[in-house]
Amino acid sequence: MDLNKRYTAQSWPDHPETATLEGKNKFVGFWLLLAAETVTFASLFATYLALKDRGPDGSEFTAAGLFELPLVFAMTMILLTSSLTSVYAMYHMKNHNFKAMQAWLGITVLLGLTFLGLEIYEFNHYVHLGFGYTTSAFSSAFFTLVGTHGAHVLFGLSWFIALMIRNSKRGLNMYNAPKFYLAALYWHFIDVVWVFIFTVVYLMGVIG
Amino acid sequence: MAHDTPEKIRSHAEHEYLKKKRSTEMRHQLTSFAIMIFLTLIAFTMVAAGFSAYLIVPIILLLAAVQVVLQLYHFMHLSNxxxxxxxxxxxxxxxxxxxxxxxxxxxxxx
CATH class of the missing domain: 1.20.5 (Single alpha-helices involved in coiled-coils or other helix-helix interfaces)
Structure with a gap:
């Protein structure tokens, strides 16, 4: 089958992401990656929980004193909404509506960039308070966990942007449908991790 | 990969049926999203209201678990x-x- 073959909405398969052998392999391989990423983040969460509010230095900085909920709430809502907009993008992908898919992906990218901007502002604020990466065991564990998530956001955004630009003139076909689908899966996974970060790090941190 | 997907052009009725099925699915996704927003609001409100930590921690962990299940099963189609x-x-x-x-x-x- 020619991967670059043109399709219409009527000939477009119901599940284009797994319609080819390549798509099927990517799908299985990508979920295996997500399972491995779950373990990666678990080890970072476990480290954070073990070292939360621990020194030896910098004991003036505690989770309860440092974190502020309004900013975290805004970040949570933005990332959650971006998860929905990528669902819309995949809805249009399945309907073979390339322009609508690109538009929703564009909105997803804008929301993601806003999230990343707020996170950079937050980290910058902490560093100005004197809470840097090497201040305490707590600060290292915090920045490693939340920073790794932020790096995933950055990677997800670059992935979306690269796909959108690379395929802007190509339209949807069997070659790129699995790519768009997996990028959207990755984006949902980033939101899954954030659900635990806002609960375990911020909400449980503010409680003390 | 020469012949793993023979091209199939759907009949008009079948096409309309699939389109309708997808838009119903999309409505379910919107419902999941509304539930996720609601769960998030409950979690933040409980912490802001300053209830006892022994009460809040198990509940917000449970809310997070429910939200993750919704993401995995609905947004990421794990149940399909x-x-x-x-x-x-x-x-x-x-x-x-x-x-x-x-x-x-x-x-x-x-």
């Missing part, structure tokens, strides 16, 4: 057909994740 193998991967990952957190936390706390 053909997701058996990948669901097995994911549950294995979660199991190892749980053991990892349990081990590190108990070593440090006890």
């Amino acid at each position: 057909k053909g997701h058996g193998t990948v669901a097995f991967f994911m549950f294995s990952g979660m199991f190892v994740a749980f053991i990892t957190v349990l081990a590190l936390v108990t070593i440090v706390w006890w």
Whole structure:
């Protein structure tokens, strides 16, 4: 089958992401990656929980004193909404509506960039308070966990942007449908991790 | 890959049926999203209201778990057909994740 073959909405398969052998392999391989990423983040969460509010230095900085909920709430809502907009993008992908898919992906990218901007502002604020990466065991564990998530956001955004630009003139076909689908899966996974970060790090941190 | 997907052009009726099915699915996704927003609001409100930590922590962890299940099963389609193998991967990952957190936390706390 020619991967670059043109399709219409009527000939477009119901599940284009797994319609080819390549798509099927990517799908299985990508979920295996997500399972491995779950373990990666678990080890970072476990480290954070073990070292939360621990020194030896910098004991003036505690989770309860440092974190502020309004900013975290805004970040949570933005990332959650971006998860929905990528669902819309995949809805249009399945309907073979390339322009609508690109538009929703564009909105997803804008929301993601806003999230990343707020996170950079937050980290910058902490560093100005004197809470840097090497201040305490707590600060290292915090920045490693939340920073790794932020790096995933950055990677997800670059992935979306690269796909959108690379395929802007190509339209949807069997070659790129699995790519768009997996990028959207990755984006949902980033939101899954954030659900635990806002609960375990911020909400449980503010409680003390 | 020469012949793994013979091209199939759907009849008009079949096409309309699939389109309708997808838009129904999309409405369900919107419902999931509304539930997720609602759960998030409850979690933040409980913490802002300053209830006892012993009450809040189990509840917000439960809310997070429900939200993750919604993401995995609805947004990421884990419950759909053909997701058996990948669901097995994911549950294995979660199991190892749980053991990892349990081990590190108990070593440090006890």
